[in-house]
Amino acid sequence: MRSLFSFWIAHRVELASLLGQHVLLVAGSTMAAVAMAVPLGIFAARRPRLAAPLTALANIVQTVPSLAMFGFLLPVPFIGGVGARAALIVLILYGLLPIIRTTIAGLQGIDPTLREAGVALGMTPRQLLRMVELPLALPSIVAGVRVAAVVGVGSATIAAAIGAGGLGEYIYRGLSMVDTTVILAGAVPAALLALVVDALLLWMERQLSARRRPASRRGAVTAVAVVTLLALMTSAAAARRARGAIVVGSKNFTEQLVLGELVAQSLEREGLPVDRRLNLGGTLICDRALLTGDIDVYVEYTGTALTAVFHQPIAMDSGGVFNTVRDLYARTGRTLLPPLGFNNTFAILVRGSDARARGLKTIDDAARESAHWRAGFGYEFVERPDGYTGLAKAYGMRFPEAPHVMDLTLSYRALAAGQVDMIAGDATAGLIKGLDLVQLDDNRKYFPPYDAAAVARAETLLRYPAARRALERLSGRVSPDAMRAMNYAADVEHRDVGAIVREFLDK
């Protein structure tokens, strides 16, 4: 608990900005959803045959898991992609259903006598709507808005996956660092925000369903206006800084956060304005974002680019892969910068005690032990073309039982605890150092190269020559040991990524 408060205090400016972004996302999407759903609901309430299909459609949208929705929208032009715009679209779609439904219910629940009284008094349909139907349906509509807003606070945390900011950033950052404090730093304010929004709108709903005296109506409007204004103010600073800045992206695991921060700080040291969109999810999201210009630069691995981005067959030669990938990027308006200096390939890992006792240095050495060993692998390694099956064949491994399939992060701990004797980890994982594990040499050159290198939009580098200089200066600067040490500092020591990178650059 103490560490949570000290985290908030240390990150108070960032926290305020993320909270502001979160409130803006929810307020903006909810207001837009109201603007669309209320007219739709009015329209549908008058045509009962339309009400059912419209509600069904909105229902279907609601059942799509939000992460999947972000995935669907990713490749859609104009509304898709990454960033706040795509997040707003998704949140609006989610907000529509409850508001449409309660608008229809509110209008259909009006006593027909009141409608007849209005008509008989000489109201036009429009006057009837404004003076009678909407005021009477308002409490019901506000109840729908309340549901939409509270659900929106939750869904907005997932928006961080596509770089829309908000409190979800802490949650994702914490998940990838396996750091509960950081997860809570985002989750607790998000939960509090949901409670506050719920209470505020419940209060509004009560004000509206009780007899409306003008003063309280004004109070409700004022409350909404104040909240929106506060959100605008808190996020205004961040927004102003973002305009015209170089947008740095990263994928959603610790090393990528460190590398994103490394790129960002290197650019800042050249006096360039930087907007961080770290933690963007997987390879495809980052690639898509770079292509559309939502981000300007991120760090990719050559082997990943070759297979996952460009769908080319695996190749083993490090220099050849780099050249192929560089040419493929160049054809799509992107520039691959020189490698940073480390290869994040798969690492076959054993316990340090075993390695020293039996003199294990290469994977060949391990293959000889495999007859009485148990192996544990992550899901991905079991599936990949360059994964377990090929490895066993290349080295003639023969385990007495099938490898245990487990979560990658857990497999390091399982190895250290002696539950398995060999795993396939990341070569740069900080846990290798933290848990006294030893990486065996790939003496038969089985694993393809995964050299880390920044990839940037060519037009950004043309516009900012200083950015190209800063990125080229990183060439060869990050040794495998340095990367491992930084990952260790972040993953095991839970140190602030910004500070880790600052120390590294100062060295």
Next chain:
Amino acid sequence: MSDLAIEFRDVSLTRPNGARALDHFSLNVQAGEVLALVGRSGAGKTTVIKLVNRLLDADAGAVLVEGRDTREWDPIALRRRVGYVLQEIGLFPHMTVAGNVAVVPALERWTPERTAARVRELLDLVGLAPQQYAARWPDELSGGQRQRVGVARALAADPPVLLMDEPFGALDPMTRAELRAEFRAIQQKLRKTVIIVTHDMAEAFALGDRVGVIGDGRLVACDTPAALAASPDPRVRTLLDA
């Protein structure tokens, strides 16, 4: 003979369910008279008054208000010249008493001063002290008070015609008698053309200058209460003796 305010000419109307509501119905209502329409439930009484303010349209025949076919009137303009008091009253629960009475003035875009003065005048007329009742909400009133507000609302823009559909039907006998007496007093002052629908023969005789008897969608008889009481017509007698 005074002016004809409302005229039904051979009007027929079939309900959506196929039942015949009115069958060659004809009736003249003089300006300034109170015509009480009486008949069993389902006889077509309510249909008759909804034809006047065009909540319903006739299938055949014509309804004339102030000498003009209702289908030639702009329905909005027509409804603002015809006050309507519903049995269920239909006060808007989200408006105060004053707000309800001021609905038509608001639609007619009166100035706030004129509206406020008219609301006070009408509440006085229907026996509700304005300073005590203007700011109340409909659910803070008794049934009789609510119906007074309903009448005040219908009279707000001083329409020459007033339609009343079982206005006192949902009230207890004491209140009903009280409101009938007050209605007569108000009508002495205002001299509106009134059609009042009721299933209660005693009420029709107490309120109507003339009483029309409806049976099976037709006008069976229409005369002064005294003449009707002496009528030998069996269809009138069954209602009278009921």
